[in-house]
Amino acid sequence: MIDTDELARRNAGFADGGSFADLKLMPRGSLTVIGCVDPRVDPSDVLGLKLGEAAVIRNVGGRVTPATLRTLEMLSKVVQARTGGPRSGDVHYAVLHHTDCGITDLAAFPELLADYFEVPAGDLDAKAVTDPVAAVRVDVEILKGKLPAGVFVSGLVYDVATGLIDVVVPPARVEA
Numbered sequence: 001m002i003d004t005d006e007l008a009r010r011n012a013g014f015a016d017g018g019s020f021a022d023l024k025l026m027p028r029g030s031l032t033v034i035g036c037v038d039p040r041v042d043p044s045d046v047l048g049l050k051l052g053e054a055a056v057i058r059n060v061g062g063r064v065t066p067a068t069l070r071t072l073e074m075l076s077k078v079v080q081a082r083t084g085g086p087r088s089g090d091v092h093y094a095v096l097h098h099t100d101c102g103i104t105d106l107a108a109f110p111e112l113l114a115d116y117f118e119v120p121a122g123d124l125d126a127k128a129v130t131d132p133v134a135a136v137r138v139d140v141e142i143l144k145g146k147l148p149a150g151v152f153v154s155g156l157v158y159d160v161a162t163g164l165i166d167v168v169v170p171p172a173r174v175e176a
């Protein structure tokens with residue numbers, strides 16, 4: 001078990017490195033990654049991101065759910081509060097799904113998934129829960145319909161066996 005003493009020891013090593021100093025609240029890469037909570041698929045490690053380079057949202061399956069959309073709305077308000085307007089420059093939202101995802105096991109629990117996606121159980125097939133490639137396409141389309149014009153959206157699938165990502169949906173600018 002990793003207990004709080006171990007966490008404090010690890011944190012002291014992190015703090016000694018000073019990599020956190022002078023970081024800003026807004027990611028300097030204007031990137032937000034939506035990924036899975038699976039411990040094998042930490043988006044920062046998988047994508048080689050450095051501290052402060054991207055915002056990362058993690059949930060079961062890395063899915064774009066109504067809760068994810070509410071989180072994105074809240075983040076946009078934080079940006080507005082800090083800067084007086086929307087994020088400047090090219091903003092990129094990347095959806096990162098992966099192979100061998102535990103969400104596929106939840107297909108046996110349609111009521112739970114329906115609640116998670118806030119849809120009737122009969123609409124779950126449209127969420128492509130058992131196919132990460134199809135699911136990333138579904139989630140990118142949801143983002144394209146909800147995000148402001150001008151931002152970029154892409155979809156990636158990480159292969160847990162090879163460590164490589166497949167760019168399923170290349171970055172595309174959201175149209176008005």
